[in-house]
Amino acid sequence: MKNxxxxxxxxxxxxxxxxxxLVQDYPRVPLTVDCVIFGFEENKLKVLLIxxxxxxxxxxxxxxxxxxxxxxxxxxxxxxxxxxxxxxxxVYLKQxxxxxxxxxxxxxxxxxxxxxxxxxxxxxxxxITENELHWHNVRTVRDMAFDHREIIDTCYNWLQKSIQxxxxxxxxxxxxxxxxxxxxxxxAILNVELDRRNFRKKxxxxxxxxxxxxxxEDVKHRPGKLYRFDFAKYEKSKRKWIGIDF
Amino acid sequence: MKNxxxxxxxxxxxxxxxxxxLVQDYPRVPLTVDCVIFGFEENKLKVLLIxxxxxxxxxxxxxxxxxxxxxxxxxxxxxxxxxxxxxxxxVYLKQxxxxxxxxxxxxxxxxxxxxxxxxxxxxxxxxITENELHWHNVRTVRDMAFDHREIIDTCYNWLQKSIQxxxxxxxxxxxxxxxxxxxxxxxAILNVELDRRNFRKKxxxxxxxxxxxxxxEDVKHRPGKLYRFDFAKYEKSKRKWIGIDF
DNA sequence: AATTAAATATGTAATTTCTACACATTGTTT
DNA sequence: AAACAATGTGTAGAAATTACATATTTAATT
Numbered sequence: 001m002k003n004x005x006x007x008x009x010x011x012x013x014x015x016x017x018x019x020x021x022l023v024q025d026y027p028r029v030p031l032t033v034d035c036v037i038f039g040f041e042e043n044k045l046k047v048l049l050i051x052x053x054x055x056x057x058x059x060x061x062x063x064x065x066x067x068x069x070x071x072x073x074x075x076x077x078x079x080x081x082x083x084x085x086x087x088x089x090x091v092y093l094k095q096x097x098x099x100x101x102x103x104x105x106x107x108x109x110x111x112x113x114x115x116x117x118x119x120x121x122x123x124x125x126x127x128i129t130e131n132e133l134h135w136h137n138v139r140t141v142r143d144m145a146f147d148h149r150e151i152i153d154t155c156y157n158w159l160q161k162s163i164q165x166x167x168x169x170x171x172x173x174x175x176x177x178x179x180x181x182x183x184x185x186x187x188a189i190l191n192v193e194l195d196r197r198n199f200r201k202k203x204x205x206x207x208x209x210x211x212x213x214x215x216x217e218d219v220k221h222r223p224g225k226l227y228r229f230d231f232a233k234y235e236k237s238k239r240k241w242i243g244i245d246f
Numbered sequence: 247m248k249n250x251x252x253x254x255x256x257x258x259x260x261x262x263x264x265x266x267x268l269v270q271d272y273p274r275v276p277l278t279v280d281c282v283i284f285g286f287e288e289n290k291l292k293v294l295l296i297x298x299x300x301x302x303x304x305x306x307x308x309x310x311x312x313x314x315x316x317x318x319x320x321x322x323x324x325x326x327x328x329x330x331x332x333x334x335x336x337v338y339l340k341q342x343x344x345x346x347x348x349x350x351x352x353x354x355x356x357x358x359x360x361x362x363x364x365x366x367x368x369x370x371x372x373x374i375t376e377n378e379l380h381w382h383n384v385r386t387v388r389d390m391a392f393d394h395r396e397i398i399d400t401c402y403n404w405l406q407k408s409i410q411x412x413x414x415x416x417x418x419x420x421x422x423x424x425x426x427x428x429x430x431x432x433x434a435i436l437n438v439e440l441d442r443r444n445f446r447k448k449x450x451x452x453x454x455x456x457x458x459x460x461x462x463e464d465v466k467h468r469p470g471k472l473y474r475f476d477f478a479k480y481e482k483s484k485r486k487w488i489g490i491d492f
Numbered sequence: 493a494a495t496t497a498a499a500t501a502t503g504t505a506a507t508t509t510c511t512a513c514a515c516a517t518t519g520t521t522t
Numbered sequence: 523a524a525a526c527a528a529t530g531t532g533t534a535g536a537a538a539t540t541a542c543a544t545a546t547t548t549a550a551t552t
Contacts, residue, residue, distance in 0.1 A: 015301040019353030022300075026313045028274030031357060054268075055261045067272045071355055074346040098344045098359050100320040107265030109317050111277060113344050164490045180500080192488060197502075198540065202490060205538090221499045222548040234492070242436060243510095244410045244448060245487070246480070426529080443531075444511065451509090467528045468519045489539095 032112040033077045034065035034148070036096070036155040037086070039121040039135055040172040043184045046121065046135035047152060048085070049144075053131065056106050057145035061136065063152070065112065078115040085133070086119065092171045093117040096158045097151075104147045116155040118171040139191070163189055165241075167208065170229040178216050178224035179203070208234050278358040279323045280311035280394070282342070282401035283332070285367040285381055286418040289430045292367065292381035293398060294331070295390075299377065302352050303391035307382065309398070311358065324361040331379070332365065338417045339363040342404045343397075350393045362401040364417040385437070409435055411487075413454065416475040424462050424470035425449070454480050 016022055037048040052062040064085045068077045078093055093115055100111045121135065138156055142149070163169045169185050170177075183199050203209055209227040216223035262268055283294040298308040310331045314323045324339055339361055346357045367381065384402055388395070409415045415431050416423075429445050449455055455473040462469035 015304060016299055017301045019300050019302060019351070021353070023276055023351060023353030023356055026276035026278070026356065027316050029277050029314070030269055030272035031275050031277070032272070053262055054265050055263045056265060058261060068275070068346075070273050071348040073348060074344060074357070095344065098320060098341065100314075100359075102317040102319060105265070105269065107267070107269030110269055110272065111320070113346075164488070164492075166492050178500090186490065190488060195541075196500090197542085200501080202539090206492070219499090220549065221497085222501095222546080224500055241491070242410070242438060244432065246410075246412050246452070424529090441512075442529090443513080446530080448510090465528090466520065467526090468517080468530090470529055 030108075030110045031068045032065050032110055033068060033074060033081060034063040034112050034114050034151060035078055035081050035085075035093075036063060036114060036116045036152055037082070038116065038118045038138070038155075038159060038172065040185055040188065041121045041135065043188055045138045045188045047138045047141065049134060049136050049141065051132045052145035054106065054145065060143045060145040061141060061148070062145040063114075063148045068113075074113050074115075078113075078117070082117055088119055088123070091117055091119045092168060094158075094162075096155050099147060099151060101147060112151075114151045114155055116158060118159075118168055120172060120174060122174055160190055167229060167231070167234055170231075176212055176214060176226040176228055178226055180224055182227075276354075276356045277314045278311050278356055279314055279320060279327060280309040280358050280360050280397060281324055281327050281331075281339075282309060282360060282362045282398055283328070284362065284364045284384070284401075284405060284418065286431055286434065287367045287381065289434055291384045291434045293384045293387065295380060295382050295387065297378045298391035300352065300391065306389045306391040307387060307394070308391040309360075309394050314359075320359050321361075324359075324363075328363055334365055334369070337363055337365045338414060340404075340408075342401050345393060345397060347393065358397075360397045360401055362404060364405075364414055366418055366420060368420060406436055413475060413477070413480055416477075422458050422460060422472040422474055424472055426470055428473075 039046040039048060048064060049061040050064060052058070052060045064081055066077065066081050066084075068074060072080075074095065075093070078095070079089070082091060082093065083089055094117070096114045096116050098111065098113045102109055104110065104112075138152065141152075144152070159168070163186065169182070169189070172185060173181060179200055182203065183194060183196065186199070187194055208230045210230050212226045212228055214226045216226060285292040285294060294310060295307040296310060298304070298306045310327055312323065312327050312330075314320060318326075320341065321339070324341070325335070328337060328339065329335055340363070342360045342362050344357065344359045348355055350356065350358075384398065387398075390398070405414070409432065415428070415435070418431060419427060425446055428449065429440060429442065432445070433440055454476045456476050458472045458474055460472045462472060
């Protein structure tokens, strides 16, 4: 945050009185946000993409992004993109990483801040009709514009790590869900198979699941119990976790 | 990464042929990097700070930072700052978070990307004489310029989490270290007291410590064995860790 | 109505990891 | 030689993880 040009080493340098003048001379770069919007449907982790509108990326898929406005906080910009594209507010949104490779954008230097957001596909109407807005399989989607495949990979890694430490996954499920749905979610995101019995044991022992007394409907087998996640209890209990392990 | 002004909804929009023209119209912001340089000495976690050279922050402490140059990658910028200030290269450096509050800089909007870096104070001569460059206690240092206290907090949280999952701590120690030094490091960073016997057991069971056959010198008690960390073995063994827990 | 199929629901034993603690060893200092 | 201080090691109980089997409930089938 500081740099004194032409300040001879060792010489006592005067303080800078006018900070605005200093900043005026700083190089400026175009700054954007890109949202990696994760959803969950048909037991697959999905990501929301749109067709690129750049000629050089014709036919390729692109994240939902936009330029950051003057004096706009990055979080605000990300929420704005989300609101504009999905109509949703109050969803989970998290800054993950900033990408700055000088040639990542064919139009010249553009730095972008990647946000991950998780939302329940069912709660969501793809109301915006411009371009083609689609859910894609996170692991298999190819033909991405820019460095967006790399951005998705980074955010997907972040997601895999985070859902093991925080109850983020519930943002991808309906408010009431069966244990099978929960397990499917974890298996899809972590890309592993888990033992059903141990999975249930683990979640019940954490004691954040509330039995709603209701059952699944419209399933062609024995309906499972529906649960809600007790966010209030979780918030109160947040424990500090010490466990060196690598 | 895309936004079409004045595109009537539903209307088929033409592809953009000239990406450079598009980017030309993007708003631009001053972009800096700030390095949170952690060190370890006298069993305390330290952070390297310099006096702010802004009049409004007279007497306050500031992180080591600089503007990002044209077409410069952020990682490169952070390494450059580190090199310029400490003369060190090949040290651990990691992007942690980007801070963008519109009024975080008194000179106007400046977005900064925070990097954390860990280095061994002994390997390091504070050769740069301009301003006052000092190591400060991470948890107690106050009177910080800008939002640098918040940036340090964020990076410190990142560090606490990371040293439990990755062998980063060894970058803060001499190449050969005693188990007591290692434990002191963990206790200082995590701000807890650990059981000596269980700590040793844990590290030995991970099996990444190489007994050098050498012993501490110049200690006024029974010298402890000196170990090295087996980075090569660690790299080969990186295990994928599945453990849902919150 | 009885049978089959499929998924839910639950229990238990063996293993591993974590935790709390006690004692012997080695080198320094008095 | 004795006292001291820190290193080095072991063990028993608790807790968490893992692997695996059987009963239950509902829908679909005969």
